[in-house]
Amino acid sequence: MTSPVRIAQLSCGPEYSGIQHEIDTAAREVGGEIFYPDVALKDIRRDFDAFGLDVKSPDLKLTIARAMALVEGRVEADAVFIATCFRCAEAAIVRNELRRYINEHSKLPVVSYSFTERTTSGTLLTRMEALTTIARRRALLARETQQGITMGVDSGSATTKAVVMKDNRIIGKGWQPTTEVLKSAQEVIAHALLEAGITRDEVQAVGTTGYGRFLVGKEIRADLIQEELTVNSKGAVYLANRQHGPATVIDIGGMDNKAITVMDGIPGVFTMGGICAGASGRFLEMTAKRLGVDITELGPLSMKGFGGRVPMNSYCIVFGTQSLVNALAAGSSREDVAAAACHSVAEQVFEQQLQEVDIKEPVIMVGGTSLIEGLVFAMGELLQTKIIVPPYSQYIGAVGSALLVSGFIKDD
Amino acid sequence: MAKVFIYPATSLILSDMVARFGHTPLSSATAIRERIQTAGLESPPLQITPEEPKKGLRWAAVEVPSGVRGRMSLYGPMIGDCEAAIIINDADLAFGCMGCARTNELVKFLIHQKEIPKLELNYPKNEEEGVRFVAAIKRFLTELGGTR
Numbered sequence: 177m178t179s180p181v182r183i184a185q186l187s188c189g190p191e192y193s194g195i196q197h198e199i200d201t202a203a204r205e206v207g208g209e210i211f212y213p214d215v216a217l218k219d220i221r222r223d224f225d226a227f228g229l230d231v232k233s234p235d236l237k238l239t240i241a242r243a244m245a246l247v248e249g250r251v252e253a254d255a256v257f258i259a260t261c262f263r264c265a266e267a268a269i270v271r272n273e274l275r276r277y278i279n280e281h282s283k284l285p286v287v288s289y290s291f292t293e294r295t296t297s298g299t300l301l302t303r304m305e306a307l308t309t310i311a312r313r314r315a316l317l318a319r320e321t322q323q324g325i326t327m328g329v330d331s332g333s334a335t336t337k338a339v340v341m342k343d344n345r346i347i348g349k350g351w352q353p354t355t356e357v358l359k360s361a362q363e364v365i366a367h368a369l370l371e372a373g374i375t376r377d378e379v380q381a382v383g384t385t386g387y388g389r390f391l392v393g394k395e396i397r398a399d400l401i402q403e404e405l406t407v408n409s410k411g412a413v414y415l416a417n418r419q420h421g422p423a424t425v426i427d428i429g430g431m432d433n434k435a436i437t438v439m440d441g442i443p444g445v446f447t448m449g450g451i452c453a454g455a456s457g458r459f460l461e462m463t464a465k466r467l468g469v470d471i472t473e474l475g476p477l478s479m480k481g482f483g484g485r486v487p488m489n490s491y492c493i494v495f496g497t498q499s500l501v502n503a504l505a506a507g508s509s510r511e512d513v514a515a516a517a518c519h520s521v522a523e524q525v526f527e528q529q530l531q532e533v534d535i536k537e538p539v540i541m542v543g544g545t546s547l548i549e550g551l552v553f554a555m556g557e558l559l560q561t562k563i564i565v566p567p568y569s570q571y572i573g574a575v576g577s578a579l580l581v582s583g584f585i586k587d588d
Numbered sequence: 589m590a591k592v593f594i595y596p597a598t599s600l601i602l603s604d605m606v607a608r609f610g611h612t613p614l615s616s617a618t619a620i621r622e623r624i625q626t627a628g629l630e631s632p633p634l635q636i637t638p639e640e641p642k643k644g645l646r647w648a649a650v651e652v653p654s655g656v657r658g659r660m661s662l663y664g665p666m667i668g669d670c671e672a673a674i675i676i677n678d679a680d681l682a683f684g685c686m687g688c689a690r691t692n693e694l695v696k697f698l699i700h701q702k703e704i705p706k707l708e709l710n711y712p713k714n715e716e717e718g719v720r721f722v723a724a725i726k727r728f729l730t731e732l733g734g735t736r
Binding site for chain 2: 188189190191192193194195196197200217220221231232233234235237238260261262263264266267291292293294
């Protein structure tokens, strides 16, 4: 039996918010084990002074001492989970500084999270799974080329994608909106195989990722079922040809967003989520519908407009929709409104999520929304950098999965 | 005999002193003991469930972090019940430590609002201050009607 991945918890408040049980459950479900790094009273005093962040809350002082014990190797761990109360400014500062400190001074994968009493184990599951994947499958994540014939299936919240790869090349692909999870998967697989001109029996290994990964993976007897944080980041650096050195991967999805810093293809710090659909691809879909264009036309339309002319704040999708309707009613052009919507989504992701990771260039945008030029342009403006959108960026999860699963091909 | 709220509420030394004078200490241990001895709850380690932060809305609004509200669901009722209070400021971590500074500010504020006998002291920094510190607590507890 494999020993559990030891995840060190650095936190303030989950026991008093009634969600410690949820954290423990999420970790256990993916083969992890949560523990508090042991530190002595004298360590707390010394380490808190040495770290130099003069916080007032004793639990945060303890958290700082625990982080230092991990970095200095006085306590061993495989991964780190940093969690503090949502809306606590003092804890947010500590959370960010500790995440940065651990990332800079150790190789431990870190995920940080701000919780409320409504946080459930389901919300935390993908994050915990990514932590255990990085700890357990470091060798697999280091894979740089695809071999043999493999297939990757990405069962996402909005769309399902499949890719067939042969000898490091994409030879077949399929894409469609997700309706019935299994049916959508079967259809994109059939399309990808047809385009590749091969049969299912010729595929040597199959991988799945995305929200429906477990269901689809079980149905098609996948060799690798892996969460989308590690798979997408691997797919991104592979397709962007940035497998060595640092990179930041941004994936604005249909339901949530991911921001991942990567070093040599292996995720270091990542964040996932978003406060409202107003900061996701869903708001852009809605904008396209309201403007009477297909989502594929929203990008070119937005590039003809100037977002600064239309005030828009999609912190909440309802407020964003109000801004959109008001702007159109006041006579704003469709181009300007499209550009404002792209800017607003980029701004929400920038404010809510990119502050949780340290942006390292190059910045790679992936997922279906990376095909909306106005969104990529707006993100580039906010980050003051040129964003890379690799080829096949909408298939990133499927490609990452096909690449990684080639490590599972059995020798005849 | 009086119900005496102690701050820091986790101080075993303070809790013991209050009990030695025949009073009832209101402390973290009291509130946590009630929870962990309640059969049927499964929310380790403190048996605080997501319902507690909601109960904490009585003392702090919804925009206040859940950790503060969860803690207030423990301390709030005790502050409501207490007939006297002892507050030790800037206590050493070993003397007693309450994890969240924002909760601590609110707890002290609520105690200050109550018209009850209170003793507020700074934590002693040397032996001489330590002697005066213990004497002051002893005097306060005796004047509350306590007997050793």
